[in-house]
Amino acid sequence: MTGVGVTLEPAPPLPVSAGTHVVDVPETAPAPARAGDPVGAFVDLHAHSTASDGSEPPEMLVARAVAVGLVAVALTDHDTVAGVAAARAAGEAAGVPVIAGVELSAFDTGGEVHILGLHLTSPERLAEPLSVFQETRVSRAAEIVRALNDLGIPVTMEAVLAESAGGAIGRPHVARALIAGGWVRDHREAFDRYLGADRPAYVQKHRLTAADAMDLIHGAGGVAIFAHPGRDGTLARIQALAAVGLDGVEVLHPSHGAEDVARLSAIAEHLELLCSGGSDWHGAPDGARALGGMRVPAEWSARQDDRAAALYRFAA
Numbered sequence: 075m076t077g078v079g080v081t082l083e084p085a086p087p088l089p090v091s092a093g094t095h096v097v098d099v100p101e102t103a104p105a106p107a108r109a110g111d112p113v114g115a116f117v118d119l120h121a122h123s124t125a126s127d128g129s130e131p132p133e134m135l136v137a138r139a140v141a142v143g144l145v146a147v148a149l150t151d152h153d154t155v156a157g158v159a160a161a162r163a164a165g166e167a168a169g170v171p172v173i174a175g176v177e178l179s180a181f182d183t184g185g186e187v188h189i190l191g192l193h194l195t196s197p198e199r200l201a202e203p204l205s206v207f208q209e210t211r212v213s214r215a216a217e218i219v220r221a222l223n224d225l226g227i228p229v230t231m232e233a234v235l236a237e238s239a240g241g242a243i244g245r246p247h248v249a250r251a252l253i254a255g256g257w258v259r260d261h262r263e264a265f266d267r268y269l270g271a272d273r274p275a276y277v278q279k280h281r282l283t284a285a286d287a288m289d290l291i292h293g294a295g296g297v298a299i300f301a302h303p304g305r306d307g308t309l310a311r312i313q314a315l316a317a318v319g320l321d322g323v324e325v326l327h328p329s330h331g332a333e334d335v336a337r338l339s340a341i342a343e344h345l346e347l348l349c350s351g352g353s354d355w356h357g358a359p360d361g362a363r364a365l366g367g368m369r370v371p372a373e374w375s376a377r378q379d380d381r382a383a384a385l386y387r388f389a390a
């Protein structure tokens with residue numbers, strides 16, 4: 075692990091339970107393990123870095139994966155693939171495959187939905203469309219700042235940009251700038267008074283449809299997974315998404331209770347969708363949101379990779 079510039083700690087044992095949710099790996103007839111994947115091998119298919127709102131750089135993702143003994147790890151930053159190259163280079167040096175991924179914020183008839191793109195063979199195909207969304211986000215933030223200025227609050231775009239630290243800019247960063255300037259006490263007040271829907275500084279978000287998000291992911295050679303569906307993961311909603319290209323469902327996630335896991339695995343089996351899972355790591359050193367905390371079987375990742383190869387890959 076030299077050359078990555080991070081210090082490794084001794085590997086802690088993987089937690090058997092995930093915080094208060096004891097999640098059993100659902101019995102959805104796992105595919106036979108691949109040659110090379112040790113039996114009982116685990117992966118983590120949902121993690122963020124400083125390329126979006128994580129607290130650790132992409133290289134640290136790999137260092138943590140090594141430390142907890144994962145056989146592969148996916149980097150799935152919000153609306154960007156900017157960290158993928160660095161994570162992959164670190165993964166190559168450390169001998170841990172890094173799965174190129176992304177987490178897109180989109181909308182379907184049920185509201186906002188996060189779609190994970192995994193096993194992207196051509197992540198660079200997402201760079202340009204996603205940079206357009208980034209510009210849209212910056213112009214939306216600028217509109218919010220103008221609205222606040224009109225309300226007599228002299229917050230500046232510079233202050234908001236400083237809060238976002240180069241990541242995907244959004245209302246939470248405006249809220250932080252408002253707190254820093256002393257105009258509101260906390261995040262809640264910022265949204266209740268100014269930033270929430272129907273409040274005076276609310277500006278409509280550019281809406282990427284879930285179908286378009288999945289098209290983008292397929293165009294980059296990956297599979298599209300409904301991220302952390304939780305209670306919104308009803309049969310009707312998942313069926314509707316599957317009709318426009320959904321490939322799988324995130325069954326294991328720290329926000330899911332045992333009922334969610336059972337329902338989502340049953341729906342995945344019924345609709346013949348892929349299973350996925352991950353810690354949604356943002357840098358947490360321990361607990362259910364620590365990297366590897368969800369104990370996702372490596373077979374799930376192998377199946378996803380096979381599906382992506384069969385459906386969405388192109389001749390080189």
Ligand SMILES: [Zn+2]
Binds near residue numbers: 177188301302
């Ligand atoms: Zn999400």
Ligand SMILES: [Zn+2]
Binds near residue numbers: 120121
């Ligand atoms: Zn996430």
